[in-house]
Amino acid sequence: MEQNIFISGDEAVAHGVRLSRPNVIAAYPITPQTITVERLSDMVECGDLKAEYMHVESEHSAICATMGASAVGARTFTASSSQGLLYMTEGLHYCSGGRYPVVMMNANRSVALPWSIYGDHRDSLSLLDCGWIQVYVEDAQEALDMTIQAFKIAEHKDVLTPMMVNLDGFILTHTYEMVSIPEQDKVDAFLPPFQTENKMCFENPKNMAFSSQPDDNTEFKYQQNEAMFNAVKVLKQTNKEFAQSFGRDYGDMVEEYRCDDADAILVTLGSVTGTVRVVVDKMRAEGKKVGLLKIRYMRPFPEKEIIATAKKVKAIGVIDKDISFGYEGTVFTNVNSALAKANSTVLKKNYIGGLGGRDITKNEIENMFNELLTGKLKKDGEHVEFFNLKVAIDE
Numbered sequence: 001m002e003q004n005i006f007i008s009g010d011e012a013v014a015h016g017v018r019l020s021r022p023n024v025i026a027a028y029p030i031t032p033q034t035i036t037v038e039r040l041s042d043m044v045e046c047g048d049l050k051a052e053y054m055h056v057e058s059e060h061s062a063i064c065a066t067m068g069a070s071a072v073g074a075r076t077f078t079a080s081s082s083q084g085l086l087y088m089t090e091g092l093h094y095c096s097g098g099r100y101p102v103v104m105m106n107a108n109r110s111v112a113l114p115w116s117i118y119g120d121h122r123d124s125l126s127l128l129d130c131g132w133i134q135v136y137v138e139d140a141q142e143a144l145d146m147t148i149q150a151f152k153i154a155e156h157k158d159v160l161t162p163m164m165v166n167l168d169g170f171i172l173t174h175t176y177e178m179v180s181i182p183e184q185d186k187v188d189a190f191l192p193p194f195q196t197e198n199k200m201c202f203e204n205p206k207n208m209a210f211s212s213q214p215d216d217n218t219e220f221k222y223q224q225n226e227a228m229f230n231a232v233k234v235l236k237q238t239n240k241e242f243a244q245s246f247g248r249d250y251g252d253m254v255e256e257y258r259c260d261d262a263d264a265i266l267v268t269l270g271s272v273t274g275t276v277r278v279v280v281d282k283m284r285a286e287g288k289k290v291g292l293l294k295i296r297y298m299r300p301f302p303e304k305e306i307i308a309t310a311k312k313v314k315a316i317g318v319i320d321k322d323i324s325f326g327y328e329g330t331v332f333t334n335v336n337s338a339l340a341k342a343n344s345t346v347l348k349k350n351y352i353g354g355l356g357g358r359d360i361t362k363n364e365i366e367n368m369f370n371e372l373l374t375g376k377l378k379k380d381g382e383h384v385e386f387f388n389l390k391v392a393i394d395e
């Protein structure tokens with residue numbers, strides 16, 4: 001029987017890792033992910049987790065250590081955040097190019113400057129092109145469950161691609177809620193020990209992590225891209241198997257909430273989804289046809305699902321806790337690209353907010369919905385708005 005305990009999002013991830021039985025954990029502390037690796041250290045020390053725990057000297061060393069361990073066939077885990085994640089960037093490309101299925105937890109946090117320890121999505125969204133599967137969770141339960149699923153997805157023979165589980169700094173990492181901890185024997189049945197042919201082996205030696213010439217580099221990158229697309233089928237099957245084993249279904253790549261007859265929807269990423277869900281219910285009770293589309297995976301990107309949802313509605317707003325300076329929010333860019341390919345004429349707008357951890361309030365979300373429901377934007381041609389500025393900015 002599952003045990004229900006009151007824990008933080010960081011601790012939920014640690015329990016997910018423990019249940020997944022990694023062979024090697026490489027740890028370097030950075031707020032707000034430190035609690036995760038501290039709890040894993042406790043688990044190794046007391047014998048609850050049999051793993052090699054490496055307290056390395058930097059985030060760059062952490063990703064190198066996990067990649068090296070993965071290259072000899074070990075199941076590996078690491079965690080980071082913000083500047084630490086960016087310090088790993090070189091290694092992230094090595095991991096994906098080498099097809100090493102490292103699993104990482106990233107505690108989403110703003111990047112400097114200005115210096116901030118609070119959460120937005122700038123760190124991970126700036127790394128969408130590094131070849132990692134990226135999933136974003138809404139709450140601590142999903143964080144635990146997706147950590148377990150991440151190993152199964154990343155290690156699948158048709159995928160062999162590293163995976164990053166993203167959870168909002170402080171909002172999820174440091175707040176407490178009731179979380180169901182699966183039984184170890186059920187996780188063992190769901191997630192067998194890691195087996196791969198992509199490893200160093202005396203009996204079957206391979207040339208790994210080599211250089212390539214212009215004549216063949218494209219083929220390697222093509223295979224990486226195909227593996228990312230292969231992950232779509234694998235993650236859907238993994239979610240289905242997880243639901244059958246543990247009773248929790250996360251809706252594959254996206255989750256629709258009250259979208260079938262909606263006139264306007266908001267697209268979300270991460271923990272703000274819960275707040276939008278509350279607002280949707282309130283406005284529905286008032287007779288307003290609004291809905292929610294929660295994006296779970298940013299890579300691979302759920303293009304087909306977004307297009308299918310857009311066909312049902314008249315207006316789409318995208319909440320971005322990130323800005324690609326000089327243009328628009330990164331989530332909006334991806335959503336807009338999908339809609340453009342489908343020749344969609346749906347009204348759309350990008351709402352930028354929550355930067356550096358600022359609250360996104362229910363009133364602000366309700367105002368977004370009301371604007372979308374009018375069928376008009378505040379200014380002609382306006383499609384991007386910093387919606388919660390507190391000071392007047394001279395134009």
